[in-house]
Amino acid sequence: MTHRIEIDFEPAEGQVVRLIGLVERRGYELLGVNFQPAAVGGKGRLDLSVRPRPGPRRMETLKAQISRVYGVLSVRELTAEPLRESA
């Protein structure tokens, strides 16, 4: 199962690396990253496609872990798609 997470955050030095690192350390494989840098005074947006590695992993837990990171404004799960295996 792949998941898409959209994270809005206050732009700050190292914040993109911090967020991506957190997702990987919590046991999720990164399948895609789309970063929209903030306009002046605006918010940054990170759109991640992730897949959980084996283990007791819940998206609700990951979202809560992301949401407690300093400077994160919101975390949303956009879609939950079944992983399509090639024939």
Add this chain to the structure above:
Amino acid sequence: MQPAAQTSSDASQHAAFKTGAQLVVEALEREGVTDVFGYPGGAIMPVYDALTGSSLNHILVRHEQGAALAADAWARITGRPGVCMATSGPGATNLVTGLANAFMDCVPMVAITGQVASPLMGTDAFQEIDTFGITLPVVKHSWLVRDAADIPHIFAEAFRVAASGRPGPVLIDLPKDVTQASIHTPGVIACRTETPAVFPLDAQGLARAGQLITAARRPVLYFGGGIALSRAEDALRRFFQRTRIPAVATLKGLGAIPTDWPGFLGMLGMHGTRAANTAVNDSDLLICVGARFDDRATGKLDTFAPGARVIHIDGDAAEISKLRAVEVGLAGDIGAILDALHPIMGDISAWQKTCADNAVRWAFRYDAPGSGVYAPGLLNAMAKAAGDNLIVTCDVGQHQMWVAQHCRFTRPQAHLTSAGLGTMGFGIPAGIGAALAEPDATVVTVSGDGSIMMNIQELATIRRYRIPLKILLLDNSQLGMVRQWQELFYQENFSEVDLYDNPDFAEIARAFGIEAFTLEHRAGEAEAIERLLTTRGPVLCHVRIDPRENVWPLVPPGKSNSEMMEA
């Protein structure tokens, strides 16, 4: 910002101009910091220059890891962020273990590091390392300061972030040109402050929790380090006293309910008591408060409390259902939640009696054969003799588990242990931090012959500041816990655990100017305990114990808590 390298003494003559370093010191003073643990070096020198003449009490350690671990313990005692400081490069990397320790155990800490000047960053300059990057996984947040004018605001934020929500360490990296820069500071510098969020109580969740408790016939209260973090021990005790639900603690929870109170069954988990693990295993409702279903507590997770529904109360919403699905999750102020829970109790008298009987039946015994020192008995007697004023700081290994099993604790701050990271070398620096944070306490560091060598240089710090730390060193000339596992799970293939060539630890202590003596026989225990506890100033008691002594009970790794091994 001006690039001029004006010194603190120059700047003090021009009140309107201050260096970045002066702003750092002022920010620490504004936060009410009293003690700073650190070690100077090239990139942090401007801050050390500004320290002189400040109100801050700087404790010069002999290794940066000691600074971080001392600050950690200071924070656990006071409830306020501990502060440690180091220079760039190796100074910063030496802090990392201490930061990770604080991160794993949710201890508020502000770490300050020097950095090479901004133009040199990225050029492989002398003592340049990416401190910001290296520490990302082990801090709650971090700042690389680019402009001295940001210092007041960043420090205010750093202290707020470290202490709020789920506490943890934060790091502020200060390039040297930033701390040297002289900036115009017109009047008071406004710092952004935010009121801590107050979470409303979940009335529906509380009601559901109350229903589950009413319906339960075999409930167990399972609590952890979150109690001490949120200073909720009074609320926990009130809840325990009005419900009389049998209780068990994690390693970090010990002391939140006094360990000698009836109904408290001891620590659960890998080296927990049989009474505690049996109660959890047989329970029909687990009320988890400020704990996180850590693997050392649960053993094989899918067999943990197999027949229990779960109510989980925690300060961190991310912990709810992280490892164990719950019927009711209540995130927020733990004390307020517990005080709002007034369930009508069902009849649990038979269950209470079963648990009480088990506690008596499986109580630890101290009548070990032979005449050698029996470490569990020694620790039990020492804690009783020290009384309620005791603070124990532990290192990591067999002695750590013996302390948890056999010492009496009446408050959570009395037991400082590296629970999450399991940092050998925690004990002595933590003892320093604890003794400075609570000078009237009797602070005893219980260490092992493996662990003590990890930070033995801090004996010099103890001597320098005449810190009255009591060190109880249990020496089995082995890496005892590793040896125990090799004996039990690796077919007695003892690999690299024999410390037969240990130095004479009493002589080492004396070389540092610390009184020391050796205990070799059980007959001398009472005298040794008295000398340890009554000696004015620091003292080390070197205790020789049987290298074959193991920690019991033990749940083998990967096994269920119901599969406990005994001696």
